Amino acid sequence: FRLIDDLGRPVQGSEVAMPSLDQDYALALMHTMLRVSEFDKIYNDAQRQGRISFYLTSRGEEACSVGSAAALPLTDWMLPQYRELGAYLWRGFTFQHVADQLCANDSDPAHGRQLPLHIGSREKHILYVKSTLGTQCPQAAGAAYASKFARRDQAAICYFGEGCASEGDVSSALNIAAVHGCPAIFFCRNNGYAISTNVRDQYASDGIAPRGLAFGLPTIRVDGNDLLAVIAATRRAREIALEEGKACLIEAMTYRIGAHSTSDDDSKYRTSEAPEAGWDSERAYWEARSPIIRFGRYLQRLGWWDVPMEEQLRKAARLEAIQALNTGQAAGKPKVDTLFTDVYDELSWPLVQQRAALKQHMEAYETHYAEYQGRWH
Template sequence: QGCTYLAFLAVLAMAGLVVRKAKCSLVSAGCNNMCASRIGSEVSIGSASWGRTARRKLTHLSGQCTHTCPTTKPHSGTRALSSATQLKEENERLRAELDRLRATVRAAPPRHESAEQPQRSFFAGARSEFTCELKFWYPDEGIPPSIPCFRLIDDLGVPVAGSEAALPTIERDDAEQIQAVMVRLSEFDKVFNEAQRQGRISFYMTSRGEEACSVGSAAALSSADWLLPQYRELGAAMWRGFSFSDVANQLASNSLDPAQGRQLPLHIGSKEKRFMYVKSTLGTQCPHAAGVAFAAKLRGKDEVALTYFGEGCASEGDVPSALNIAAVHGCRTIFFCRNNGYAISTKVTDQYVSDGVAPRGLAFGMPVIRVDGNDILAVYAATKQARKLVMAEGRPAFVEAMTYRIGAHSTSDDDSKYRTQQSPEAGWTSERAYWEARSPIIRFGRYLQAKGWYSVRKEEELRKAARREAIDVLNTAERVGKPDFEEL
């Protein structure tokens, strides 16, 4: 259907669009006031009203034009039609093409229940088609030129048409907890990002826009499974039971920090929570995850290891080594790649020209899936299915979550120097504004609200309480003494 609308736009653009000469005194293909030019300017593929607008304007095109177009002056730079015969032939050809497109649009089933969403993703990492089929692609089967992007709810939080079979069954309490963790994480990020700017902590990295990747994947696993994070998985840590106070003490590097100030801020971990410590050496968590999963396999444990890394980290040598180790030794490892479009300041276009990162998993002989990383239901379903797969088949799996990093890389980064300002779709002031409107918290919140499980008032209360708690634990952590000198 997306191709249909692209073809529609192409037709509108051809020859400046010639329309009914009975009402329009069209003299050249460059007329700016003709009916069809107005139609073309109002249709924007991918905008919030693209499907509805296109259908309405197709109908309008067959109606009567109510104005007269001015005659184009000679030598004005526009291409004049040489004869009335050519004009008539052009009109007939375009009218026939538009009739064909109109029939195609009417016959095509709506892709979404809310039929106002783009059919192709606008993620920088891979512009692939959306699908609601929960399918892992295997190396020995026919792979499409671009691996589809699995999603279950659209940008408005409405389940996509045909998603019923793949929608995970999540009890109300669990769904509310998932949303609460994302909202609380958002407020914690705000407070401690501000605290760094005030000089109260030395460093911080937010999870803005990527909350669903960490929370959704962690929620889909067993508490016995191991998580090996990169550095933007605070949501997964909170799901595993890390409190605001636990994280604040680590950020303050005080004597209550289990690492006693030896780790960079946000480099948290807990053996009891099966959450391995964050490492500053990018990529090293991936071979560790292969080793953890291999150990569980040797010990006969019903456990898997999930490791997180970004598309930038995927360029580190440790990652392909880990993929190969896990595949060769049948390690039950889930490689979860957060493709957020930026490796600090490096855009994906400066890293690779392939179809995202997922094909690298295929190259090492493991099944892969690409998922809308801003759709927490899709992330949850894909991760849960990945766990079933690795346990049943005794092999690793690869999940590429397409998302967007709304915040700066860290407090040491000025993203205004490199971030793309232009929105991927018309109607938005910037790339950041476009993705902020599609954040996981907003989308899942709308989904829950439609079920009667959530409300604006409830979110306001959650945010106020979380902000108060974050400020309180920050103040408390600052008052705790530093580790003893002997700890060095």
């Protein structure tokens, strides 16, 4: 399912499903994707410079997170994986919020205890990212069922990749949501690679969409590089979830332009063969078809976009990202005793004893812990 082609032209019949789009809304979508792109560049480089520990980019997949987030009310629950920076920004996260988490400083609500980009916010209805692949999917089914049980007009969207879909938790979640009619949207980003495993080496079947049909779920395969199609598909999935009481599966076909993470060397496994003749590599082919380029062409046809606007917005985003990084690094580290908080409402006696033992140890060897002096509540 797509609404605009690679050149930004509406496809035949697209007017039936094309989401309404005014100029301000369109530019907000574009601005968010550009901010994701520039943030990724700055923080990927920052990891290489030793300024942060780890990073995962969203290059080529910006439309998946921004489009799906833009299609939902802010009150719907969101269970992201680790390439949903666009969804965070759409829901109101600032660069500084994300930078604080990446720098693991005292302003990070999780006190530096989560891996980079493993972000959440109760106020923004975003559950924290889990590194254990697939565990967010049963939780999405549960969150959606809770909303149904409470008769709230509220859905839950869960993000995962085609590699993650091999986890048993994903199949369990699809089945639970189907059987109980949970208002859940399972959003699979099929970006072609499960870290280093090409999708052709992982599945003999036709991707992930057939699984949804097998579980009895309304399923749609959407062009994940078509921002407008992602918005339309997600909106329709939400309508079905709430009005018909059926969970839905969306398979967004996209491409991971960057490496899996800063710990990955994708030159070791990425194919150099382009899908079509005339291209130097697979990556070059997809870079020319990125969501930002395609949506930019569409906006240019409407007279709402041009190159100087893009350059100006990119420059502003770069400066903001750099400033956020500098501020995040200058902030102090979390208080030492936050190691023991946020597990129980009141500390259990073993934790009280452990806290006292740690403090006594650090005081006895204070020369080894100079940077932590005074960092207790």
